Amino acid sequence: MKVAVYRKEHFNAAHRLFNPDWSDKKNDAVFGKCNNPNYHGHNYELKVRLIGEVDPETGYVFDMKILSDLIKENVLKKFDHKNLNLDTTYFKELNPTAENIVVVIWNILREKIEKKYDLKVYLYETERNHVAYPI
Amino acid sequence: MKVAVYRKEHFNAAHRLFNPDWSDKKNDAVFGKCNNPNYHGHNYELKVRLIGEVDPETGYVFDMKILSDLIKENVLKKFDHKNLNLDTTYFKELNPTAENIVVVIWNILREKIEKKYDLKVYLYETERNHVAYPI
Amino acid sequence: MKVAVYRKEHFNAAHRLFNPDWSDKKNDAVFGKCNNPNYHGHNYELKVRLIGEVDPETGYVFDMKILSDLIKENVLKKFDHKNLNLDTTYFKELNPTAENIVVVIWNILREKIEKKYDLKVYLYETERNHVAYPI
């Protein structure tokens, strides 16, 4: 009997979208105001979904307190109140679009969560734009 | 032409998480403050998804008014403003975790809804924790 | 590496549910107050999901600004502040239920978005009722 469980956390971060191999003009054309060299920022909402068997002794798929702590320790500590481009190793050479951020977070969590759990990550950049990985 | 339709309802209930086969100490270690012997409670948000063919005469997969009434009659009447552990038969010997509640609700509704409809249930225990069944 | 990206837009519209082949009595029995001949209305929330490869140069699956403009040009311009029954060609002979609207919108957008992107549309008619297509 498999059930999906979801946990939401959030973090606030600054970022800038650009491709260092492109001219300023092309970066402006593609990324518009998201290419502001002085950065802008977001309240990111992060939702993590695990699928697994319900443990008959606890009635849990996964303890939400432990999942929350695991996300805080491995993701929020690195990203919350940070500049994604400057303060993290992940986006030194990777554009911090929502798509790239969600894949980075999935890779971080995948190493920390037993393989018997199916893992999916959703990231809300604004109330109107969000992404999910894997599909 | 199959479409998925979703209906949200809610109920307010008290519950306590614990395993009667365990010591108090182990129950406290695993369930923490959710193990309060005097109970605590939640505003549960319940979302029911049906998938089916769109009826060409009505343009409906399923009449949302009928689905709402069916959920109220079979689920809310049993769970709303109740103590899940004490006032329901379902959780006399089953720990009322969100995982177990969502499976119980799915089983209740599965008997009331024609098999031609695919059925999935989502249960939000807090704004940050929710579950879904089946996967 | 495929990622799902979602964009939300909204429109406000009037509609009336009825089947012209039926008697008034049957229309009232099936559609109730949604059959008001003078129409009623909703704030529709529309969510569009694309699945595709992340472009390594931009870090985007699809530029959300372009997706937003595309939805505005092809859907909102036709439906926003309109009477779905009277002001659109789509619902002259098709009942504007949420189910039928979501399929119409999917068909409109499917023609405008390259086939390499998987497309799904979600439509929220009220806070409690929504639909999705395809399943």
Place this chain on the structure above:
Amino acid sequence: MKVAVYRKEHFNAAHRLFNPDWSDKKNDAVFGKCNNPNYHGHNYELKVRLIGEVDPETGYVFDMKILSDLIKENVLKKFDHKNLNLDTTYFKELNPTAENIVVVIWNILREKIEKKYDLKVYLYETERNHVAYPI
């Protein structure tokens, strides 16, 4: 010891904004797409606030169930799933802007609620626009 209590209800309605004394051109200039002669519509959220003494016997300022029923009977029954311009007496000669609707609702409720309660009404026309009366 006075406390403020709030109750939210909602209704779905169609309307059209225009001034019959004006030319079509002026109506279009002022009301834009809200002047669609075939109407458009909204999910209106209605919030009613009463201020009064807490009854020492019940701990209530006002029973929320009774307030909800009173709003349903006197407001929702008249406005829900209606065309505000055509199906109500209130907007035969009054433009159904959010401002005018909120004053109409306040007047309706003021007659039904004892004067010892201070009454205020909030009306949300969209997620981004709302009004309140009195100030």
Place this chain on the structure above:
Amino acid sequence: MKVAVYRKEHFNAAHRLFNPDWSDKKNDAVFGKCNNPNYHGHNYELKVRLIGEVDPETGYVFDMKILSDLIKENVLKKFDHKNLNLDTTYFKELNPTAENIVVVIWNILREKIEKKYDLKVYLYETERNHVAYPI
């Protein structure tokens, strides 16, 4: 230059509404399903508003981290995951209606926050019912 600052916190609790001086019949008539002797529960949202001068050195009226900790220490520690009737001293002889809870919380916080700050407390019992004190 006075500014109002607001901080939201939440707690989950069980409660039962009844008046011990009344018969069961009268309690049922007045409190309905809220009078369930086995309790029910809610996710309470708590919003605290302070009004004060903006400190020219910090740009703060009040440090939100300190306000959050103060609410957690003085309110959430007493009420979160508790049975309001059984586990707290406040509602031994006071009916735990939203009105009474909000006044109790205001009294608790008023003692902990300097008098130069104007204090108001809002309590959301469900998405549709909330209260505020003082008026």
Place this chain on the structure above:
Amino acid sequence: MKVAVYRKEHFNAAHRLFNPDWSDKKNDAVFGKCNNPNYHGHNYELKVRLIGEVDPETGYVFDMKILSDLIKENVLKKFDHKNLNLDTTYFKELNPTAENIVVVIWNILREKIEKKYDLKVYLYETERNHVAYPI
């Protein structure tokens, strides 16, 4: 007959909280992670309230489209996708706390809106922290 009308807009910005007259140590002690020298960011929700007479010809206190354009032109153009410390003149020597931002926005709008309208501004920095000015 005065009615209050509210319009919500939003902007995304980066900022850093610190006092240049203080040591790094004191800035860290007071502003914590908000003092990150590389900035962090938020999705700011901005709500503007006007109070005025309902115009009998339009039924409007103020045209929400005009208010929205006025906010976009005078506030969002300056703050959206900007670094508040570096890209604006307002926070060169003023700490961009929510309190200071809300007063700055009020001052900007007060000059653009006729004095006959009472003006109040609400700023939501996160879902849990917001401010309002004037009180």
